[in-house]
Amino acid sequence: MNGQVVAGEFRRADPNPTRLFFGPTARSLKQGAGYFGVYEILLPFVQVGLTDRISFGAGTPLIFGDGSAHPFWITPKIQVYSGESLQASVGVMHFLNVGDGNFGVAYVVGTRGTADSAVTGGVGYAYDRSYNSTNGAAVVMIGAEHRVTRGMKILSENYIFNGGAIVTGGVRWLGERFSADLALVVPTDGGTTVAFPLVNMVYSFAR
Numbered sequence: 124m125n126g127q128v129v130a131g132e133f134r135r136a137d138p139n140p141t142r143l144f145f146g147p148t149a150r151s152l153k154q155g156a157g158y159f160g161v162y163e164i165l166l167p168f169v170q171v172g173l174t175d176r177i178s179f180g181a182g183t184p185l186i187f188g189d190g191s192a193h194p195f196w197i198t199p200k201i202q203v204y205s206g207e208s209l210q211a212s213v214g215v216m217h218f219l220n221v222g223d224g225n226f227g228v229a230y231v232v233g234t235r236g237t238a239d240s241a242v243t244g245g246v247g248y249a250y251d252r253s254y255n256s257t258n259g260a261a262v263v264m265i266g267a268e269h270r271v272t273r274g275m276k277i278l279s280e281n282y283i284f285n286g287g288a289i290v291t292g293g294v295r296w297l298g299e300r301f302s303a304d305l306a307l308v309v310p311t312d313g314g315t316t317v318a319f320p321l322v323n324m325v326y327s328f329a330r
Contacts, residue, residue: 134273137238137295138327139302141170141178141200143266143280144291145321148243149210149234151202152178160325168198176202192220196227209235224253228262239270249284260285274298278306287312291321300327 139158141150152158152172161167168182183195200214210233217227232245243266251258266280274297282289293306304323309316 134239134270135297135299137268137276137297137302138300139295139325140238142325143243143268143278144293144304144306144323146243146245146264146266146280146282147198147200147212147214147230147232148241148266149202149212149232151176151200151205151210151212156327156329158325158327160323162323163321168196170198170200176205194218194220208237209233222253224251226251226253230264232264239276240268242267268295278304280306293321301325302327 154172154174157171159169165185170180172178178200180198196218198216202212204211213231215229219225228247228249230245230247234241234243245264247262249260249262262284264282268276268278270276276295280291290309291306296303302325306321308321309318
């Protein structure tokens with residue numbers, strides 16, 4: 124069983140430390156380790172450590188019914204620095220067969236802190252490669268995590284981009300290999316603001 128004793132209390136390790144709700148932290152998977160999960164019940168994904176610093180993942184919607192090619196995404200990631208309390212990584216979240224082209228985000232991300240309490244910040248370039256246009260824009264991500272009980276963390280994951288922002292906050296329940304996230308996502312464009320729930324479940328293997 125993975126974890127540590129703090130103030131006489133055993134605390135399980137977070138089985139999913141390389142992600143916030145959706146975006147990555149700078150932590151890496153060990154070679155042969157990985158996780159399988161699902162966003163919002165209908166969006167399964169997997170990520171596997173190819174080496175201690177390089178991982179690769181993919182996902183696809185379970186339901187997609189407009190008759191076109193099935194969309195999917197890939198998530199290669201490379202850790203370029205690992206210190207005692209600071210890590211840095213680069214990677215891409217690339218989406219294919221979406222509409223008439225593909226798009227994604229190439230990013231640099233850093234995480235500072237401990238397994239129980241840390242902040243993550245990143246900058247990225249969001250690109251759109253449709254068949255009749257090529258567009259791009261900068262995006263900034265700021266996230267944080269903090270353990271509040273033996274089996275629970277609070278998390279925040281927020282994005283700022285030209286013309287708007289996305290604010291996300293919620294909790295993660297920690298099992299030995301399973302984790303579950305429940306959060307509220309609030310996108311805003313400076314005018315209309317909506318909110319919707321986010322539910323993620325993840326199973327980690329070969330840890």
